[in-house]
Amino acid sequence: MTNISLSLYTLRLRETHSQEYLPIDNFDEEHDLYQIIGDYMTDRSQNYRNDEDNKHLFRISGLQKPGRSFKGTIETGDYGYETDIVNVDDFTLAYAKQTDDAEMFPFYFYLALPQGANLGILAMQRLGQRGVKTYFSFDLVSYFRHRFSQIMLDIEPLIPAQLIREYLQNGRATKIRFIRFGIHSDISDAVRKNHEPGEGLTEIVIRAKKDRQFPIRGLVEQILAGERDISTLANFRNFEYKTVKVEIEISGVRRTIDLTHPGNLNAELDITNEVKLGDDGLPTFESLDVLAKQYISDALGRVGINNYNVQ
């Protein structure tokens, strides 16, 4: 059976050339990301988006808007080639797909945009190797960019808490990198732009001795859970870091966790055994919805948003 999984992503807004995230409900003192994405979702649910260059058809169906959330199904498919669809009972040709036919796969999604927060959480279903994240995020980011050229919409993977715990429990933290962005000759620029890459970056690297590790599991878990500020990890004179990266060695493989952007570790939640399949052989919307809401709720709690009702 094909694997069914859910991937979680964060949606954040920032000004171009800045790493500081803006409140999503009032990102430019006037607009709410919920409204903008609402316009986008409505448009895509009313009309097919036909990407003729890439021969790709896309639309949103069954759109629901509970609270400050959106959920529904993204239907997507490629066209531009002919294939035969064969019946497996008698091995006869059931249908000959034409170049103008797009085989539409449905993918469940849930997007929560809590009021007052600086991020939204998106859950998207995957079916085996198939997913819709790349196309959806490209389409949404393009739509957003078209309306707000000075604001960047970042959609990044959100690593599930249990995966981080697994890494920390089974792996060894062997290297810690404290990074300060920007090399500025004037202290005024350094203070103002210390979160921008600028002309380069400065980093302090601490390496554990061979076969040893740093006992920082608890600290890292607290930082990722939002219970501790990243600046409390270490204190260097005249070196105010903005990013900390921890290298973890697990079964001979090195993984790097960016404590400010832990989502760089791509991860999927396998829900194959938890979803119910419908008569069409695809997971039912209801069973996906229950699991997605649960994971979104956990993810929101992990980033300190506990008062959001995931409906």
Add this chain to the structure above:
Amino acid sequence: MFNKVNVLDIVKNHLGTLIDDSTGNPRPLDFVLFFIFPLSIATALTFYFKVKIDGNLAGLLATVLSIVTGLLFNLLVLIFDISGRNKEVFKKKERVSNFLEQIYINISFSILIAILAVILVILRSFNIWPAIGADILSFGVYFLVSLFLLTLLMVLKRIDTLLLEDFKEYKKPIN
């Protein structure tokens, strides 16, 4: 005898702020901008264009410098107030703390330069100087006023950064 009016520390501290923040070493370009450039302006105005400081210009310079000096004293109090309000924050953010200290030093230096310029303007306005003496005083006034304006621009940029960063802290969302 002059201990109580010894302001050399203000000059020394100010020179200590003309450094490359990424290396901590003195930045030659800063010295060119803040000393060679004003010297060039003063030389050009005094000896090439032969701009004289008459009674009107002397009065205008003395008034402007006096008013701006008064405002700079207020700025010193503002910096002192910000520093006092955010002691706990600055203990954690050494860079911002250094920045605040440097702004304080730069403002003190601006005030000192403005006071010296006013003294020279007043001295220049006396009609007791031989031509060379008057030129030297004019040169001193032009140099100090140029230096004062450049330092004032630096202070303005730094105060702007400080307050904008402060406002950003207020605007940060809870989550």
